[in-house]
Structures are given as C-alpha cells and as structure tokens.
Amino acid sequence: MPSPLYPALYQINTRVWLTVLGRTLNRAATLDDIPDSALDQLATMGFDWIWLLSVWQTGPAAQAVSRANAGWRQEFVHTLPDLRDDDIAGSGFAIQRYAAHQALGGPRALARLRQRLHARGLKLLLDFVPNHMAPDHPWVNAHPDYFVPGSDNDLANAPQNYCRLQTPQGPRVFAYGRDPYFDGWPDTLQLNYGNPALQQAMISELENIAAQCDGVRCDMAMLLLPDVFERTWGIAAPPFWPAAIAVVRRTQPDFTFMAEVYWDREWDIQQQGFDYTYDKRLYDRLHDGHARPVREHFHAGLDYQARMARFLENHDEPRAAATFPPGQHQAAAVITYLAPGLRFFHQGQFEGHTLRISPHLVRAPAEATDADLAAFYARLLAVLRRLTVRDGAWQLLECTPAWAGNDTRDHFVAFAWQNPNGRHVLVAVNYAPTQGQCYVQLPLPGMADTHWVLEDLLGDNSYERDGADLQAHGLYLDVPPWHPHIFALKSHG
Numbered sequence: 001m002p003s004p005l006y007p008a009l010y011q012i013n014t015r016v017w018l019t020v021l022g023r024t025l026n027r028a029a030t031l032d033d034i035p036d037s038a039l040d041q042l043a044t045m046g047f048d049w050i051w052l053l054s055v056w057q058t059g060p061a062a063q064a065v066s067r068a069n070a071g072w073r074q075e076f077v078h079t080l081p082d083l084r085d086d087d088i089a090g091s092g093f094a095i096q097r098y099a100a101h102q103a104l105g106g107p108r109a110l111a112r113l114r115q116r117l118h119a120r121g122l123k124l125l126l127d128f129v130p131n132h133m134a135p136d137h138p139w140v141n142a143h144p145d146y147f148v149p150g151s152d153n154d155l156a157n158a159p160q161n162y163c164r165l166q167t168p169q170g171p172r173v174f175a176y177g178r179d180p181y182f183d184g185w186p187d188t189l190q191l192n193y194g195n196p197a198l199q200q201a202m203i204s205e206l207e208n209i210a211a212q213c214d215g216v217r218c219d220m221a222m223l224l225l226p227d228v229f230e231r232t233w234g235i236a237a238p239p240f241w242p243a244a245i246a247v248v249r250r251t252q253p254d255f256t257f258m259a260e261v262y263w264d265r266e267w268d269i270q271q272q273g274f275d276y277t278y279d280k281r282l283y284d285r286l287h288d289g290h291a292r293p294v295r296e297h298f299h300a301g302l303d304y305q306a307r308m309a310r311f312l313e314n315h316d317e318p319r320a321a322a323t324f325p326p327g328q329h330q331a332a333a334v335i336t337y338l339a340p341g342l343r344f345f346h347q348g349q350f351e352g353h354t355l356r357i358s359p360h361l362v363r364a365p366a367e368a369t370d371a372d373l374a375a376f377y378a379r380l381l382a383v384l385r386r387l388t389v390r391d392g393a394w395q396l397l398e399c400t401p402a403w404a405g406n407d408t409r410d411h412f413v414a415f416a417w418q419n420p421n422g423r424h425v426l427v428a429v430n431y432a433p434t435q436g437q438c439y440v441q442l443p444l445p446g447m448a449d450t451h452w453v454l455e456d457l458l459g460d461n462s463y464e465r466d467g468a469d470l471q472a473h474g475l476y477l478d479v480p481p482w483h484p485h486i487f488a489l490k491s492h493g
Contacts, residue, residue: 004390007048008343014052015362030105043120046385051125054092061136063090065187087363094134094187123214132177132188146198148175148190180232194235215256222265245273279308286332291431308341322354327482334484338427340394350377392419402437409438424489430479439474447471454487
C-alpha cells in the first residue's frame with residue numbers, strides 16, 4: 001500500500017472504544033467486534049494510518065499501582081466523577097508482553113483487524129515503549145540485569161524513583177522508568193541500555209512487533225540517545241536506534257518508525273533512521289498565539305519538515321478544544337494540518353471533546369459534540385483528501401504590508417501548494433486577536449496572462465481576481481481575528 005507524500009493518521013484509544021462497543025453488545029467487546037462500517041468511515045475520511053493505543057498485554061502489578069496512586073486517582077476522578085476501580089486497567093505503557101491483550105481478543109484478533117484495515121487501504125500503527133517495562137514483566141525474574149539497579153541508599157534517598165522487588169535471586173532494588181526532569185513512573189521499571197544483552201533483547205521485541213503491524217510510535221524515543229541516557233543514569237550506552245531500525249528494515253523495508261521526541265532533539269532522532277518525529281515545538285508556538293514564531297518555524301528545510309508529525313492534541317496533551325479558544329482553534333488547525341508532514345489527529349478532536357482521557361482508563365465520560373467544530377473539521381478533512389496537499393509541492397509565502405505603516409501583515413502565515421497538474425491551493429491565516437491586512441505574494445506561473453477564480457474551501461464563496469494585478473501587488477486580504485482562508489485557485493479565461 002503506497003503512502004502519499006503527506007499521509008494522515010488517526011489515533012484511537014482502543015480500550016475506550018471497545019468499552020463503548022461493549023455497551024451496545026451487552027458483553028465485553030474485542031477487536032473482532034469493531035464493525036466494518038467504522039473502518040469504512042475511517043477510510044472515507046481520508047486516513048492512511050490508524051494508531052491503536054494500548055493494545056499490548058498489561059498485568060495486575062501495574063494495574064494495582066494505578067488504582068492505589070493517590071495523585072493519579074485524583075486525575076481520574078476529574079475525568080470520571082463516577083469513577084470505579086473497573087475503569088482503571090493500568091497504563092497501556094506499562095507493558096507485560098508485546099502481544100495483543102487477551103481481553104481485546106489476543107494476537108489472532110489483532111491479525112484479523114489488521115487484514116480488515118489493509119482491505120481498506122489503511123495501515124496499522126502500534127506502540128513501542130523502549131524505556132521501561134511493567135514490574136511483573138518476565139524479565140524481572142529471568143534477567144534482572146536488563147533493568148537499571150539501585151541501592152538501599154537510592155531507595156532511602158529517592159523513594160519516588162526506586163522500589164524493592166522480590167526475585168528468585170532475592171530482594172533487589174530497581175529504578176522506576178522515568179524522564180530525567182520528573183519523578184519516576186511507579187508502575188514501570190527502567191531498562192538498562194548499557195547492557196548489550198538488553199539492547200539485543202529489545203531489538204528482538206521490535207522484530208516481534210513489526211510482524212504484527214505496519215509501523216510503531218516509539219514512546220519518549222529521545223530517552224535512549226546515549227548522551228541523554230548517560231546523563232540520566234550515569235551509565236554509558238551505545239546508540240540503540242540505528243541498529244534496531246536497520247534490523248527491522250532488513251526484512252520489512254517499508255516499516256514506519258514515528259518518534260515521540262522533545263527537547264529539540266527531533267533532528268538527531270531523524271538522523272538515527274526515524275520516518276517521523278513529533279513537532280511539539282510548532283504546537284507550543286501555536287499555543288503561545290504569536291504568528292511570527294510560527295512562521296519562522298517553517299523556515300526549516302523541507303527535508304526536515306516533511307518528517308514532522310503535526311498535531312493539535314494527542315493522549316498526552318490537553319484537548320485542543322479545552323486549550324485553544326474557538327477561533328484560534330480553527331486557525332491553529334489549518335496551519336498545523338496544511339503544513340508538510342504527517343497529519344496526526346486524535347479521537348474526540350473532531351467532536352470538540354474537552355476532557356483528556358488518561359491511558360490508565362478504559363472508559364471516557366459522555367461529552368456533547370460541538371457541531372460548529374465538527375463541521376469545520378469535515379471541511380478541513382475534505383481539503384486534506386485533495387491530491388494537491390497530499391502529494392504536491394509546498395512553499396511558504398511572503399506577506400507584504402497592505403499600506404505604509406500597517407504592520408498587521410506580520411500577523412499572517414501563508415502557504416501555497418501545487419501539484420504536477422497545475423492545481424493550486426492557497427492557505428492564509430490571520431493568526432492574531434485583531435483584524436489584519438496584507439498582500440500575499442503568489443508563485444503562480446503565467447499569473448498575469450489570465451483571470452483567477454479563488455474557491456473558498458472552508459466556505460461557499462468564490463472570488464475572481466485579475467492576474468496582472470495579482471502579479472503586480474499580490475492577493476489583498478482583509479481578515480478578521482484568528483481567521484483562516486483556504487482557497488483553490490483556478491485560471492479562468
């Protein structure tokens with residue numbers, strides 16, 4: 001299944017989805033119960049990838065930690081005021097085994113679902129969590145040296161980062177998995193990438209995963225970079241990703257690797273072989289609400305930008321509808337998803353849901369759909385199905401002052417897309433809380449020799465403009481606050 005140059009991905013919280021299906025079936029639902037009609041709809045909406053979150057086998061040890069942790073439970077109650085213990089299955093990132101969870105139907109159900117996705121031209125993305133494992137993973141007993149050890153002093157001085165477990169060799173202190181800037185995740189144990197045997201074991205795990213899906217999203221991928229790992233743990237570790245990716249691609253050359261990555265390490269991770277890296281920096285700049293840093297973000301080379309995963313929300317971030325005011329939300333979405341790269345959407349985003357669902361939970365609260373936001377996303381998805389913005393050439397455009405002394409042109413972010421058939425899409429967004437005016441300089445070949453029709457793809461209007469005037473001055477825009485335009489441009493006579 002060849003992918004477009006700039007594909008679209010939809011992330012689904014698998015356990016929450018099956019909980020909803022189970023209510024209609026009056027029994028526990030499995031992956032086999034996902035209706036073909038739902039898969040048909042995902043294909044019709046224009047997605048290329050489906051990321052099923054929290055598919056792998058988890059165990060009772062991590063679940064018990066999730067249920068007992070007071071801080072986490074407070075978050076769960078905020079999401080579900082009627083919280084029950086049964087709603088807390090444990091984090092989908094505290095993995096006991098890389099096989100589809102038995103409660104979801106097991107490996108055979110996953111294989112059947114993958115076949116059904118492929119029949120509709122959809123590829124399957126699953127999680128790889130390289131930094132840590134569940135505390136009841138079989139390796140804790142069979143290979144305790146695969147984990148970062150601790151001492152009694154470590155446990156006494158930093159109990160938030162260490163625990164003592166009983167093993168066949170006697171009690172041992174282990175480090176919790178963690179990000180160096182935060183306390184440990186007490187439902188996980190930290191893997192030791194300074195141990196060559198662990199590295200080889202994790203490569204084998206990746207090969208196992210790659211036989212079950214078409215790509216992986218690698219959780220906190222930058223934690224395995226040698227300098228990061230040594231700074232966090234004081235343990236020298238050789239690079240993992242180049243060797244691991246090479247092994248998988250020897251048998252599956254088209255397998256896709258997407259990295260969750262922060263701290264401006266995106267380029268480093270791309271150079272280690274990843275196809276896509278999270279673009280958290282663009283998200284943060286859009287959240288800050290200033291056009292210039294957003295525009296400057298797109299000055300990076302296209303070879304880098306084309307490998308960015310652009311998003312407005314995911315399972316880790318707050319809901320976009322709760323973070324961005326309504327007008328700004330639509331403006332940010334147009335900039336995010338009409339930029340080059342992987343277009344990454346999240347379940348509930350189109351409906352305007354506002355409550356983030358923790359990956360520890362298997363139930364979501366009932367939320368009403370924001371009809372206006374849903375209608376906006378339906379139009380945006382229709383634009384993203386166009387060949388011009390899936391496989392075309394992208395270009396950042398210059399915006400010049402509408403008149404001397406008017407500096408509101410600095411509020412604009414503008415792109416152009418062109419496909420080999422000469423079709424053009426223009427994107428122009430006033431990313432500011434005030435009215436703005438500018439001239440957008442257009443890169444249209446033979447512009448002066450014809451008239452142009454601008455079809456508004458987010459609305460129902462169309463406009464005619466003289467090509468000679470467009471060439472001499474650019475396209476004049478006078479745009480309300482936080483307002484996006486997407487135009488299809490066609491020559492006319």
